[in-house]
Each structure stands twice: as C-alpha cells, then as structure tokens.
Amino acid sequence: MTADTAPVIGRVVATEQLPAGPHQFHFWTATHTSIGIGAIVRVDAPDGRVVYAVVIDGRAYSDLVSPLHDVLAAEGDPAVTAPPTRRTEIRLWTGAVLRQIPEEPLQPVPLAEVREATAADVEIALRMDAYVRATPSTAIPVGMYTAAGMRAPIYLDADFLLGPESAHLNINGVSGLATKTSAVTFLLQSVFAHFPASKGRIAAVCFNVKGPDLAFLDQPADLDDDDRAMYAALRVPAEPFGRLRYFAPLKADGVNLNTLRSHEDLAASVEPLIWGLREVLDYSEVLLNRDDIDAKADAFLDFLADRVVGKRFDDDWGGRHLVESFTALERLFRAIFDGLETTGGRDMWRTHHIATIRKVRNRLLNISTRCKGLVTDDEGAHDLPFGAFEDRSVYVVDVAGVDPLGQDLVFTRVVSKLREHLERGDLGVEHVIVFVDELNKYAPGDGPDTYVRRMLLDISERGRYLGLVLFGAQQFRSQVHRRVVGNASTTVYGRMDMDELAMPGYAVLSPATKIKLATLPKGELMVRHPHFTQPIFLKFPRPASLAGRQGIEQFPPVADVPFDDAIARQLSAMDRRIVRARVVDLIAGRREDEVRAALLATRRAKPSDPLAYFRARLGAVIATTRGDAPDGDGLRSLKPVEDPYAP
Amino acid sequence: MAALPVGDAHPAPDGSGFVDGIQRLVVDGHYGLVPVIRGHVAAAVLERVDGVLSAVATEFEEFLVVPVRRLSAPQHTALEQVGLAVYDSDPGARPHPIVDRYAALQVIERRRERAELAAAGAFLRARPGGWLFRDGSIGGLAALPGGDRVVGLVKSHETQFLDGEDLVVALTLPEGCRSGVFERIEEGRRPMLTWYLRLWPWSELDLLHGLMRVERCPGDHVIAEAGDVSRWLLAERTPISAPDARWDRLIYPIHEVEMYLRARVGGWG
Numbered sequence: 014m015t016a017d018t019a020p021v022i023g024r025v026v027a028t029e030q031l032p033a034g035p036h037q038f039h040f041w042t043a044t045h046t047s048i049g050i051g052a053i054v055r056v057d058a059p060d061g062r063v064v065y066a067v068v069i070d071g072r073a074y075s076d077l078v079s080p081l082h083d084v085l086a087a088e089g090d091p092a093v094t095a096p097p098t099r100r101t102e103i104r105l106w107t108g109a110v111l112r113q114i115p116e117e118p119l120q121p122v123p124l125a126e127v128r129e130a131t132a133a134d135v136e137i138a139l140r141m142d143a144y145v146r147a148t149p150s151t152a153i154p155v156g157m158y159t160a161a162g163m164r165a166p167i168y169l170d171a172d173f174l175l176g177p178e179s180a181h182l183n184i185n186g187v188s189g190l191a192t193k194t195s196a197v198t199f200l201l202q203s204v205f206a207h208f209p210a211s212k213g214r215i216a217a218v219c220f221n222v223k224g225p226d227l228a229f230l231d232q233p234a235d236l237d238d239d240d241r242a243m244y245a246a247l248r249v250p251a252e253p254f255g256r257l258r259y260f261a262p263l264k265a266d267g268v269n270l271n272t273l274r275s276h277e278d279l280a281a282s283v284e285p286l287i288w289g290l291r292e293v294l295d296y297s298e299v300l301l302n303r304d305d306i307d308a309k310a311d312a313f314l315d316f317l318a319d320r321v322v323g324k325r326f327d328d329d330w331g332g333r334h335l336v337e338s339f340t341a342l343e344r345l346f347r348a349i350f351d352g353l354e355t356t357g358g359r360d361m362w363r364t365h366h367i368a369t370i371r372k373v374r375n376r377l378l379n380i381s382t383r384c385k386g387l388v389t390d391d392e393g394a395h396d397l398p399f400g401a402f403e404d405r406s407v408y409v410v411d412v413a414g415v416d417p418l419g420q421d422l423v424f425t426r427v428v429s430k431l432r433e434h435l436e437r438g439d440l441g442v443e444h445v446i447v448f449v450d451e452l453n454k455y456a457p458g459d460g461p462d463t464y465v466r467r468m469l470l471d472i473s474e475r476g477r478y479l480g481l482v483l484f485g486a487q488q489f490r491s492q493v494h495r496r497v498v499g500n501a502s503t504t505v506y507g508r509m510d511m512d513e514l515a516m517p518g519y520a521v522l523s524p525a526t527k528i529k530l531a532t533l534p535k536g537e538l539m540v541r542h543p544h545f546t547q548p549i550f551l552k553f554p555r556p557a558s559l560a561g562r563q564g565i566e567q568f569p570p571v572a573d574v575p576f577d578d579a580i581a582r583q584l585s586a587m588d589r590r591i592v593r594a595r596v597v598d599l600i601a602g603r604r605e606d607e608v609r610a611a612l613l614a615t616r617r618a619k620p621s622d623p624l625a626y627f628r629a630r631l632g633a634v635i636a637t638t639r640g641d642a643p644d645g646d647g648l649r650s651l652k653p654v655e656d657p658y659a660p
Numbered sequence: 661m662a663a664l665p666v667g668d669a670h671p672a673p674d675g676s677g678f679v680d681g682i683q684r685l686v687v688d689g690h691y692g693l694v695p696v697i698r699g700h701v702a703a704a705v706l707e708r709v710d711g712v713l714s715a716v717a718t719e720f721e722e723f724l725v726v727p728v729r730r731l732s733a734p735q736h737t738a739l740e741q742v743g744l745a746v747y748d749s750d751p752g753a754r755p756h757p758i759v760d761r762y763a764a765l766q767v768i769e770r771r772r773e774r775a776e777l778a779a780a781g782a783f784l785r786a787r788p789g790g791w792l793f794r795d796g797s798i799g800g801l802a803a804l805p806g807g808d809r810v811v812g813l814v815k816s817h818e819t820q821f822l823d824g825e826d827l828v829v830a831l832t833l834p835e836g837c838r839s840g841v842f843e844r845i846e847e848g849r850r851p852m853l854t855w856y857l858r859l860w861p862w863s864e865l866d867l868l869h870g871l872m873r874v875e876r877c878p879g880d881h882v883i884a885e886a887g888d889v890s891r892w893l894l895a896e897r898t899p900i901s902a903p904d905a906r907w908d909r910l911i912y913p914i915h916e917v918e919m920y921l922r923a924r925v926g927g928w929g
Contacts, residue, residue, distance in 0.1 A: 086898035097671035099711040
C-alpha cells in the first residue's frame with residue numbers, strides 16, 4: 014500500500030457462472046466491511062491496469078445448501094440456543110466498471126486486489142479530472158461522495174449541464190422526501206459560485222408552482238456544522254441568494270399580492286406581475302383551445318395584433334382608437350358592432366365576419382376575467398426585467414396561487430420572452446436556468462398537445478444553443494414527456510417510489526440500487542451525468558436559504574386587507590414615512606382602477622417621494638358641473654399629462 | 661452397561677480447537693515401470709472464538725514418493741533436482757501399478773499424520789488450557805504435551821470393541837445418550853478410554869446413524885469429564901454439516917477444517 018492508495022478490502026473472483034467482464038465483475042470482502050451499495054472501488058492488476066467501479070449489488074450467503082438443513086439442525090425450533098459455530102459467510106459484491114486505465118484495449122477486469130477509492134480515485138473514476146483540472150475549470154460541485162467513510166467532492170461539467178455540449182437537469186423523487194427543491198436550490202448556489210465568468214453571465218428564473226417552496230430564497234436558514242463543512246469542502250458560500258427579485262400576480266381584488274410571501278417584513282420586496290393586452294395577445298393561443306382558434310379567428314387575431322393593438326386605428330365610422338388595454342379593445346369592439354348595426358345590419362367588417370369578431374371578442378375579454386390579478390383590463394404592466402437581467406441573480410415568479418390556465422400563460426410568456434431576448438443577445442445575461450417543478454403536469458407524457466408542453470420540448474431540444482437551460486422536477490419521471498427527460502443530460506434521483514422504479518425506464522438499475530433509491534434519506538441523491546458511466550450516490554448540504562415550511566413559520570403570511578389598507582401598506586412599504594391616514598384621504602372617492610394604475614406607475618417609477626408621485630398620478634379632484642357624470646357621484650379625476658409631480 | 665442421558669447440550673469452552681488433515685496424490689510420470697507420485701498433505705487447527713472459526717496452526721507439504729530402490733542413480737539425482745523432498749516407498753517384490761500406488765499412499769498418509777501432529781502440537785503449546793477436537797482416533801496426538809486435552813471423534817465403526825448386551829446398549833443408544841466409559845485395547849496401539857454417544861435418533865433404520873465414538877487419553881478425570889464432553893458434542897449438532905453424507909456424525913467445525921484445507925490447497929494436482 015502506498016500513501017495514496019487505500020488498504021486492500023477484497024479480491025475479484027470469477028467463475029464460469031459469474032465471470033468477470035469488461036463492464037461488470039464480482040469481488041468478495043470480509044464480513045465486516047465499510048463498503049456498501051454505491052461505494053467506489055479500484056482494482057489494481059499486476060500489469061498496471063487500474064479498474065474503477067461502483068458497487069451496484071451485494072450478496073451474502075453461507076455454506077448452508079438448503080434452508081431445510083437449518084431447520085433440521087434446530088429441530089424445528091427457531092428459538093433453540095444459538096449454534097456454537099457461526100457458519101462461514103461470504104460478502105460477494107458486484108461492481109459496475111466506471112473506467113479502465115488504460116482505456117484500450119478494453120479487457121475483462123483482472124482477478125486482483127480490490128481497494129476503496131480515495132478522493133483522487135473518485136475524481137479519475139468519474140472522469141472529473143478532465144474538467145476539474147481544466148483552465149478555466151468548468152466544474153460545478155453537486156455534492157459529496159460519502160461512501161466507505163470517505164468524503165470527496167463530486168462535480169458536474171458546466172459544459173454538459175448548462176451547454177453547449179449538452180444541457181438541462183431533471184430531478185425526480187417522491188414529494189417531501191426527495192428534497193428536490195432543496196437540491197435545485199443548492200445547485201443554483203453552486204452554479205452561481207463556480208460558473209466561470211469567461212463563459213458569460215448567468216441568471217435563474219424559478220417558477221414557484223406550489224405553496225411557499227421558493228418564497229424565502231433570500232432568507233438565511235439554520236445550518237449545522239456538517240452542512241457548513243460540506244459548503245466549505247465544495248467551496249460554495251453558505252449564504253442565501255444575495256440577488257433575488259420576487260414577482261407575484263395580484264389577487265382578483267387587484268391590490269393584494271397573490272403569494273404566501275406576504276409577511277410585512279417581506280411584502281415590500283415582492284413585485285407585482287401584471288400584464289395587459291399587449292403582453293397577452295401574442296400568447297392568446299395558450300389560453301384558447303383549438304375549438305376557439307379556427308382559421309377565421311386566427312386571422313382576426315393576427316389582424317388585431319398587426320394593425321390595431323398599440324397603433325392609432327380608425328374604424329369605419331369616424332372613430333379613432335388607440336388600443337393598449339382590454340378596456341380600449343372593448344371600446345373598439347363596441348364601435349364595430351354599433352357601426353355595423355347602424356349601417357344596415359352588415360355582417361362583414363374588413364373581411365371578418367361579425368360572428369368571428371364576436372367570438373374573438375368573447376374569448377379575449379374573458380382572459381382578463383379568468384386571469385384576474387395577473388391580466389389587467391387597464392393599461393400598464395409590470396413585468397420581469399427582460400433586457401436588464403443581472404448576473405448571478407434569481408428571479409422567482411410565484412404562480413402557486415394562480416389557476417392552471419394562468420400558470421400556463423405565465424410559463425409560456427416568460428420562457429418565450431427569455432428565448433427571444435437570448436436570441437437577440439439583449440437579455441442582460443448569456444445563460445438562463447429555468448426551474449420548473451411538477452414537470453409531469455406541464456409536460457406530461459400523454460394527454461393533449463398543449464402550448465406549454467411544446468414550449469418545454471423546444472427548450473429541452475434547442476435551448477442549449479441559446480443558453481436557455483431547463484431544470485425540471487417531478488415526482489414521476491415516467492409520466493413526463495420522454496423527449497423532455499431524455500434531453501436532460503443530467504438526471505438526479507431523490508427518494509423514489511417503488512411503483513415508479515418498476516417502470517421500464519429504470520430497468521438499467523440493479524435491484525440493490527433500486528432498493529437504495531427507495532429508501533434514500535433526505536439530503537442524499539443519485540446522479541447521472543454524461544461523464545459518469547454509472548449513477549453515483551452523493552450527499553448535499555441543506556440549502557443556505559430558508560425552506561418554504563420554515564419560512565412560513567418564521568414569516569407567517571398576513572390576511573388580505575381592504576382596498577384602502579392594501580394601497581396604504583404598499584405605499585408604506587416604499588416609504589416608511591407614509592402613514593395610512595394620508596393615503597386613505599388621498600384615495601377617498603377615487604375609482605379603484607385609477608388608484609391601482611397610480612400605484613402601479615409609482616412602483617415602476619421608484620420615485621424618491623412615492624407619495625408625491627402617487628398623488629400626481631392620481632391627478633386633481635374637481636367638482637363635476639354636468640349632471641350626467643358617469644358614476645353619478647359628482648366627482649371625476651383628471652389624468653396628469655406632462656409633469657407627474659404637478660399638484 | 662446402561663444408556664446414560666447426557667443432559668442439555670452446552671457448547672464447548674470458547675477457544676476450543678478443531679484439527680483435521682487432507683491428502684492428495686497424482687502420478688506425475690514413470691521411469692520405465694517405476695511410478696513417480698507427487699503427494700500433497702495439509703493440516704490445520706481452526707480455533708473457535710465467539711462462534712467464529714479461524715486458522716491458528718497450519719501445515720502444508722508437497723513431495724515426491726517413489727520406490728527409490730528401483731531407481732538408477734541418475735534417475736534419483738534427477739528427481740532430487742526437482743526441488744521437492746523425495747520419500748521412499750516399499751518397492752515390493754516386483755513392479756505392480758496398483759501395489760506401487762498403495763505403497764505410495766501409505767507414505768502419504770504418514771506424512772499427513774505428521775502434519776496433523778505438527779499443527780495440533782502447535783495449538784496445544786500455544787493454548788495451554790484449550791481443548792482440541794480431532795477428526796478420528798486420537799492416535800499419535802496422545803503423545804503430545806497436552807494430549808489429555810485432545811478429544812478424538814470417531815465416525816466409522818468398522819471395529820467393534822464391545823460384545824453381548826453392552827454392544828446392544830451401545831448400538832441402540834437413544835438420542836442424547838451415551839454409553840459408559842470403557843477402555844479400548846487394541847494390539848499394537850496405545851490404550852484409550854472411549855464411549856459411544858448418539859447425536860441424532862437412529863429411527864430404527866440405521867444403528868449407526870448419529871452414533872459417534874469419543875476417545876480420550878487414559879486418566880482419572882476422563883470418566884468425570886465424559887458428561888461435559890458429551891454435552892459439548894451434543895451442542896455441535898447445529899449447524900449441521902449437510903450436505904456432507906456424514907453429517908450425522910461429522911461436526912460442523914471439523915467439516916469447516918476440511919473446507920478450509922481444500923480451499924487452501926485449491927486445484928492442486
């Protein structure tokens with residue numbers, strides 16, 4: 014034994030029934046041994062050949078030929094006194110070859126001594142030496158190999174995790190035990206810490222699809238010494254994400270944020286995700302089914318998008334429209350219907366039949382109703398900072414409280430915008446990781462061919478060329494579209510369900526590996542990566558960010574508040590000096606949509622004096638002199654035109 | 661003589677040893693009609709501590725056996741240059757392949773006996789209080805220092821030492837019973853104290869099923885210890901040494917010594 018090799022723990026054996034091959038072999042160890050399923054070993058042949066392998070199966074048996082002999086010996090009584098001699102027992106292990114040096118000629122594993130792998134051996138066995146020691150290193154720590162009482166960092170290759178060679182990561186396992194979200198959170202921290210700057214800037218967009226999973230990524234978690242030791246060994250800062258922006262749609266009331274991150278201490282850091290007609294129209298296909306979008310309707314939608322929305326448009330009856338909101342669109346539709354009616358009941362307008370126009374109107378205007386809170390009838394939107402994404406930043410989009418249709422819209426639009434900007438090279442970063450949980454819901458293996466599924470397929474197949482990388486998670490990999498999971502170069506498995514492991518997709522795993530997967534403790538994973546010829550088990554530290562459940566306990570969400578209070582609270586979050594009474598006085602008697610618009614404008618502008626800006630956006634209140642005021646209350650607000658700070 | 665129940669089984673003291681030997685031979689060639697036979701003998705003592713057997717004394721020897729007196733001087737010199745010890749066997753009256761082989765076997769058996777003696781002697785010296793169980797008659801082990809701690813376990817019953825009613829009692833012992841201790845006297849052999857012990861019920865089928873004869877060197881303490889030794893042996897019924905055909909009389913540790921030696925010798929020959 015030399016200084017850099019471990020002691021001999023076993024010997025390779027081969028029989029006619031159990032021969033040693035170039036890919037698999039068997040070896041025995043003492044009954045008491047430190048190795049187990051998942052341990053990495055090395056075999057040193059006398060001729061200098063070295064074989065690295067991972068233990069994938071183990072058996073123990075004695076010289077007892079038939080169980081009946083044991084029954085006979087005990088005279089049928091299992092409680093009989095223990096035998097004076099323990100039968101000779103063997104521990105026979107099966108090793109799956111990870112690497113042979115030299116690689117050629119590829120030969121059966123020699124019948125030689127077996128040793129535990131050292132940290133240096135692990136690096137070579139998993140072919141990590143090629144990228145850990147490269148300049149610049151593309152190694153991304155994913156966890157620690159901890160078998161056989163030894164710890165060694167395991168690295169993924171950024172070129173194969175984030176492109177361009179291959180890309181995408183898929184993680185699966187049962188809910189609550191597989192620690193999927195924790196694993197992705199840690200991996201994002203690791204990517205941000207180790208992704209080489211020479212490869213460009215990188216950011217992550219995480220969709221929070223259930224509960225508070227990703228709601229507290231900027232809050233520190235309690236870590237124990239073991240976790241901190243792992244962070245240190247992996248050279249990843251044990252800190253929550255420093256640069257994080259949090260987006261959530263509003264609730265149907267238009268003022269309360271639809272998120273569990275509503276605690277007073279955190280609510281100010283949540284930005285509303287509000288889209289108007291402009292943002293939604295290009296993605297109406299997501300919200301409308303095939304029955305809605307026939308060729309005629311599609312043509313009319315194109316007409317609206319090309320000729321009407323965002324442009325000054327003259328109808329055929331002297332009206333001029335600037336359609337930038339659903340409200341304005343409705344006015345246009347009303348003008349068309351009125352115009353057709355007053356001109357003799359014509360049923361065609363600009364080559365579009367009135368029935369088609371009515372159908373499209375109903376479907377489009379219904380969007381703002383179905384996605385109320387996310388889609389506004391009014392002008393003005395608040396969106397992710399496309400074009401100004403920052404390096405090593407996380408953008409969390411909380412759609413947990415949004416109905417499935419709205420979630421589909423959010424996924425589709427955000428990812429499509431990311432792709433557009435990456436194609437143009439003006440996103441602000443060169444690489445974006447998109448994390449989507451519950452992938453079996455959004456890209457199912459069966460069911461209808463939805464827009465969202467097509468989009469996820471597109472990312473998984475072409476995203477790596479753009480720098481758009483999908484980190485997907487789900488309970489059951491077998492239920493996700495095979496092209497989506499198949500294109501993920503790196504696959505991570507947490508605790509798995511036995512029924513899932515019985516699916517054909519897991520046939521390559523040994524029974525022992527499946528059992529280990531089915532009983533995997535929290536914080537342990539099995540990883541497949543292009544450089545690893547066999548799956549590898551590893552541990553990772555708990556995320557340095559607060560987990561959802563603990564976050565909810567530490568920052569309990571607050572109940573929805575009345576309109577006045579919500580406005581006051583949101584303004585107060587921008588400037589602590591703003592008191593509720595002043596805000597309530599200011600908005601008294603105002604229409605809610607005007608107040609919402611003013612609040613949104615204030616948020617977007619981020620002025621030094623939010624209350625003044627808000628007041629300016631609301632405009633002055635003047636007494637109505639006409640008796641036909643639309644709301645009959647004698648009051649009407651004026652919108653500011655030039656100076657937003659005008660009194 | 662009466663059948664004596666030995667009582668509940670009780671394991672032998674921790675640190676007991678079990679000794680056995682094996683032998684192999686192969687005809688390597690001939691000088692004319694003179695066979696050159698290569699022999700291999702091995703012996704080992706496995707010591708049992710906390711139920712686990714491990715080898716504490718081993719002896720291995722590989723050698724040639726030829727009727728040296730039928731070799732020419734150059735032939736003898738050539739054999740000695742092989743590098744193995746050359747032992748002489750009985751040349752017989754004339755060459756005869758079967759008789760020559762039998763004569764070589766006699767030599768090999770003596771070498772095996774010597775190997776067992778060496779291994780047993782090493783154990784008895786190293787473990788002054790340790791009991792040693794031998795497969796078969798005590799034989800030459802009786803002369804070793806500590807020979808009074810050797811227990812011979814005889815499985816074959818080719819020679820009967822009792823007559824009349826005593827023989828009936830011995831051969832029809834119920835399970836868990838032993839005979840009284842008696843002296844075995846055989847011409848040309850050292851006298852021994854011995855008794856029969858039934859490990860497994862014979863079930864009216866085979867009188868010898870589960871019947872073992874236990875040997876001890878003569879001594880005043882032997883009769884007093886016969887009960888304890890019998891209880892120790894009764895405890896050795898489990899684990900059984902099946903599928904060995906002699907499992908009813910071959911105790912598992914001795915079976916393990918044989919397995920150990922076969923594994924060590926491997927594919928010799």
